[in-house]
Amino acid sequence: MFALLKRYRHVAATAPLMLAMIATASAQAPYPNRNITLVLPFAAGSGTDTTTRIISKELGTALGVGIVIENKPGANGSLAASQVARSAPDGYTLMVSTNTPHSANPYLMKNMTYDPVKDFTPVARTGDLPFMLVIHPDIPANSVADLIALAKKEPGKYSYASGSSAAIVSGATFASLAGIDLLHVPYKSSPPALTDLIAGRVSMMFIDVPTGLPHVNAKALKALAVTTKQRSALLPHLPTMNDTVKGFDITSWQGYFGPAGMPKDIVTRLNAEIRKVVERPDIKSALAERGMEAFSGTPEEFDAFVKEQLKVWEKLIAGAGIEKQ
Template sequence: MTRRRSLLRAAAALPALPLLAPSRTRAQGGSSRSAEWKPDRSITLVVPFAGGSGTDAVARILADLLGSRLGVPVVVDNRAGANGTIAAAHVARAAPDGTTLFVTTNTTHSANPSLMKHIDYDPVADFTPVARVGNLPFMLVVGEAVKARSVRDVLEMARQAPGQVSYASGNSTGIVAGATMARMGGVQMLHVPYRSTPPAMTDVIAGRVTCMFVDIAAGLANTQAGKLRVLAMSTKERSALMPEAPSMAEAGLAGFDINSWNGVFGPAKLPPEVVATLNTAIREAIGRPEVRQRFAAIGFEAFSGPPAELDAFVRAELVKWRDLIEAAGIEKE
């Protein structure tokens, strides 16, 4: 009894320790074993391009998949303009609670820092990587009225009429791919920029602009309808989504390799449990063959990975796109 009283007095003399909250397993590369986050209201997927763009089509499928998994409405908010900077700045300023997410591409997170003199966000510091979603392969297309049947034909037209053959763009991939084609082909071409892809396609179809690089997801319906003719893919190898189209290397421009990627981000300081839940939902959905086929049907190569992989990828892509833009001779605007 004397020993017990001594122990109690010693315990009473110790400083009080805070009560520990129950531990929560943190995400290990987006593992499904991490603590589950339960959203209590709707989630908004912000898209930096207009409806009808490839990224918009991807976001709408993603909204359906996430809504089913998380049990809350998931809506798409198109905030087009200023090469995606309007949407990017909006998400960067949003509360980091998981209800505002960014479905975006290399335009905002790889190319803009090297294309624009001023942007109101930092693609690394102002965002939390959630998950890669896949790639948006691009193709060089012309309208029915254009006689060109190959990349060589377009370049020859430009040689015959310097500065009169034009290319449209609705995003950074279109800008950089068009300028790279002109540089590698040794010709002068007129760049005609648009706010987004759909109006750019409209003018190419109408013959007001000679050609453009457009992602399969946005241009597929018009190519199937015969309104646009595919001359080549923008990558060094053929795409499994359009195997009949030659690569730019096959078409005569060896070393041409430009591709567009797609990913999901949240604002900076997004809680780990939110990132883990979203990453798991995306990866498990894309892991299903029927979901990948659903994306493939719109011209999108779907795949995913852990948040850390997307973070490293973005940092590397910023360097890659800087080099592409400098090589193409594009000056910041």
């Protein structure tokens, strides 16, 4: 009996040490050794969501762990950005962001809850998602020029929905450069805005190609132009907004970020694996079918790009006459 009691006391005394050793071993295990949470600033079904799921599935396989997608729409992506900015910089909470949270929000919102540069570690850019102008099929316009003529004939009659900063800025830029009066109807994310557009509750919308193209192909919407200055290789038949509205040039981009202070070795590993996925011909093709032009680069190149885009979007927003809300 005394021997059993002595053995029990020995096990009890060494248990905390054993647990500490296990915890230390887990912490020192090669990255990654558990699931990674990927926070998205837009709802399920958005272009960012659709394309990210294709990339993240292959990324999880390459890393040997699960990728858990957490959609956190709201406040132009600020809810998602704030969550990731305040997460531990250990590589297990990442964000796929766009020009909405990281380029436009500082010039659209009075009360920012994060800094798009200081609070994040750029990991890898994954490509561009061109936007296009779509209208309800009942509107008697087959070109941007037709639409402008209608809007000038009946000022205030036509409205544009928005589910992202790119859509907000595109709509305001269109109205400003074309000299027309359009009613802005904001939404939390693109899918509900698209639902109301298809139902005819709003007249038009600037929408990312991955989200809008299926509805255009189904004849539920009519596409008039792409927002990029040059025609998109993915939609070569569509003219550009700039063909009719000179000076119109808006591009939406996408990429992976982590919180500020991430270890360089983790950033290097993630960047390498993301680039391998994005550069695969089958992945490029799958993303192209959904309207995304996929490409990548180094973390340093992405960092420089993000800083440059802040200047681009500051100019766009000022030119459109949009005031901070």
